[in-house]
Amino acid sequence: MKLDFQTMTRSYAAQVVSWRYEEPYDIYGYAENEREKAIEDLANEENGFYAVLNDGVLIAFRSYGKDGRVLGGAYDEHHLDTGGGLRPDLTGKGLGSKVIIEGLRFGAKKFGTKRFRVTIADFNERAKKACEKIGFRPSDRFLRTGDNKPFTVYTIEIKEENQSVQTTRASARV
Numbered sequence: 001m002k003l004d005f006q007t008m009t010r011s012y013a014a015q016v017v018s019w020r021y022e023e024p025y026d027i028y029g030y031a032e033n034e035r036e037k038a039i040e041d042l043a044n045e046e047n048g049f050y051a052v053l054n055d056g057v058l059i060a061f062r063s064y065g066k067d068g069r070v071l072g073g074a075y076d077e078h079h080l081d082t083g084g085g086l087r088p089d090l091t092g093k094g095l096g097s098k099v100i101i102e103g104l105r106f107g108a109k110k111f112g113t114k115r116f117r118v119t120i121a122d123f124n125e126r127a128k129k130a131c132e133k134i135g136f137r138p139s140d141r142f143l144r145t146g147d148n149k150p151f152t153v154y155t156i157e158i159k160e161e162n163q164s165v166q167t168t169r170a171s172a173r174v
Contacts, residue, residue: 001054001095001098002054003052003053003054003059003098003099003102004052004053004054004056005050005051005052005053005062005102005103005106006050006051006053007045007050007051008042008043008045008049008050008051008061009043009051010039010043012042012043012051012058012061013038013039013042013043013049014035014039015058016038016042016051016058016061016085017030017034017035017038017039017042018035019085019087019088020088021088021091022088024123025088025091025124025126027121028085042061047063047065047067048063048064048065048066048067049061049062049063049067050062050063050064050106052084052099052102052103058087059086059087059090059095059099060084060085060086060087060090060095060099061084061085062082062083062084062099062103062106062107063081063082063083063084064080064081064082064107064110064111065080065081066081067081067083068081068082068083068117068118068119069081069119070119070142070144070151071144071145071146072142072143072144072145072146072151073119073140073142073144073151073153074140074142075117078115079113079115079116079117079155080107080111080113080115080116080117081116081117081118081119082103082104082107082116082117082118083118083119084099084100084103086099091126092126096126096127096129096130097130097131097133097134100130100131100134101134104116104134104156104158108158114157114158114159115155115156115157115158116136116155116156116157116158117139117153117154117155117156118131118136118153118154118155119151119152119153119154120151120152120154121149121150121151122141122149122150122151122152128152128154131154131156132154134156135156135158136154136155136156137154137155137156138152138153138154139153139154139155140152140153141153
């Protein structure tokens with residue numbers, strides 16, 4: 001699978017906001033009355049969203065920057081925040097780690113950093129498993145402002161080596 005990262009367009013954004021996930025992941029969908037604003041936000045280049053394509057078909061998106069932050073977390077500028085989503089029919093099939101690895105590779109090249117951070121809702125076992133599999137390690141926990149839902153912040157420092165992503169911890173090689 002060769003993934004291609006493209007600047008998010010309105011067309012790709014419209015596809016993303018139409019995605020519907022099963023419980024408990026349904027919180028990642030967009031309500032009907034929020035969709036137009038969400039399309040504008042996703043397609044706004046300043047917000048750092050990218051469409052992830054496989055053979056020209058949208059399978060995921062990745063974000064880079066402050067969109068990956070959650071209210072209540074303590075963030076600094078030592079890491080680039082990243083996040084994203086996989087098309088609902090592709091979840092649970094082991095593709096998440098591949099998309100994240102390629103997203104780190106893309107982010108390292110595009111933004112000139114090797115240090116990334118992701119914030120994950122504690123209930124989201126799939127995302128935690130995918131990130132831990134490639135070497136992200138927990139660095140902080142907090143309760144989101146407004147609803148006190150628990151979140152964990154994970155960080156990773158990568159280096160490019162032979163077209164693979166490797167964390168700086170020797171035990172967490174991908």
